[in-house]
Amino acid sequence: MRLSELSERSGVSTATIKYYLREGLLQPGRRVSATQAEYDDTHLRRLRLVRALIQLGKVPVATAREVIAAAEDESLDHHLRLGAATWALPTGPEPDEDDPEAAAAGRTVSALLQHVGWRHDQELGELSPAYRTLVAAVAALRRLGYPCGVAHLLPYARLAGQLAVTDLDLIEEQPTKAGQIEAAVALTVLYEPVLLSLRRLAHSEESARRFTDTDEA
Amino acid sequence: MRLSELSERSGVSTATIKYYLREGLLQPGRRVSATQAEYDDTHLRRLRLVRALIQLGKVPVATAREVIAAAEDESLDHHLRLGAATWALPTGPEPDEDDPEAAAAGRTVSALLQHVGWRHDQELGELSPAYRTLVAAVAALRRLGYPCGVAHLLPYARLAGQLAVTDLDLIEEQPTKAGQIEAAVALTVLYEPVLLSLRRLAHSEESARRFTDTDEA
Incomplete structure (x- = not known):
């Protein structure tokens, strides 16, 4: 599919998709001409994960990049891949060590x-x-x-x-x-x-x- | 007890207690001289409620004043008094009516x-x-x-x-x-x-x- 269809099907704007591509959060599409690339279901799935982390989870971009690497690392078991993703999510205040x-x-x-x-x-x-x-x-x-x-x-x-x-x-x-x-x-x-x-x-x-x-x- | 003791026993600074007095969140003490007032356990209890609402609950001062009025209104049953206090606490986002x-x-x-x-x-x-x-x-x-x-x-x-x-x-x-x-x-x-x-x-x-x-x- 083209960028416009990827945007429509994922509900993520084309400008945001281009930003995720530049930041290396979304893998590049298969280039079909000098100005166009072709995307598939793996891009759609990755976009859902990126959106969940960044838009819902408010995870910083650099952290999201690490989480995606761990989530897709097939040498880790499923528990560790789930854990890497959810540990990155912000939690409440940290304890004060001097207290x-x-x-x-x-x-x-x-x-x-x-x-x-x-x-x-x-x-x-x-x-x-x-x-x-x-x-x-x-x-x-x-x-x-x-x-x-x-x-x-x-x-x-x-x-x-x-x-x-x-x-x-x-x-x-x-x-x-x-x-x-x-x-x-x-x-x-x-x-x-x-x-x-x-x-x-x-x-x-x-x-x-x-x-x-x-x-x- | 004097203001300093009220502050010590409640863990609320004297400056904050004076602010609560000015805002009518804390009832005035019994005046014993031109510059001193005497406080008792009712002040200590009220301070704990004010602190719970404002410092923990992040409730605005005007709302806290209404909550305290309801919480102390003995014509209401206990369920309504508890409800008035907890309804004032902020919750998450509101639904978008156009959605x-x-x-x-x-x-x-x-x-x-x-x-x-x-x-x-x-x-x-x-x-x-x-x-x-x-x-x-x-x-x-x-x-x-x-x-x-x-x-x-x-x-x-x-x-x-x-x-x-x-x-x-x-x-x-x-x-x-x-x-x-x-x-x-x-x-x-x-x-x-x-x-x-x-x-x-x-x-x-x-x-x-x-x-x-x-x-x-």
């Missing part, structure tokens, strides 16, 4: 992961962006005196484990491995507001159930 | 809430900020061609329902109604990064379980 609460929060998070048996996450520990964000979030709770011990966090970790099964089922609906990597990035990002807004709606429902005066119900 | 996907997303969200039986949220519907954010998030998924039908969203809604039970249990640990309102604001905000980072850690664990080559495990 004494960060050290205590780190011990809580480590005990929590041991408790739920997330062997893999424990090994990666401090290297993992999500692990570091979790430590920062628990440190903030500690600093302000809100409940955040292992016993408080455990139900959230268990529910997150169930969410991950649902999420990975959704990702595995994609028929190709490349499609799964792209879906992992897009769905990680796009389902965050779904989850947070459903949580708030559920709060309202649960609060009505517990606290509405019976004579008004 | 045809927003209308279809609205029908999906409505069918989803009917399916889980969240009667209360259905009645409030479009008025609720979380409802509107959910519609916008589903519209984005539709526009990009990712799975987001009622069948896909249902497991997330069910898990959100379980999360809400855990969250409300945590909020009810606070002994006073005023403390519960303040905790509802703070925990809604502070547990969002906890939940999102646990979800990402759980992804990594679940992906390792499904996709790591057995000879490397």
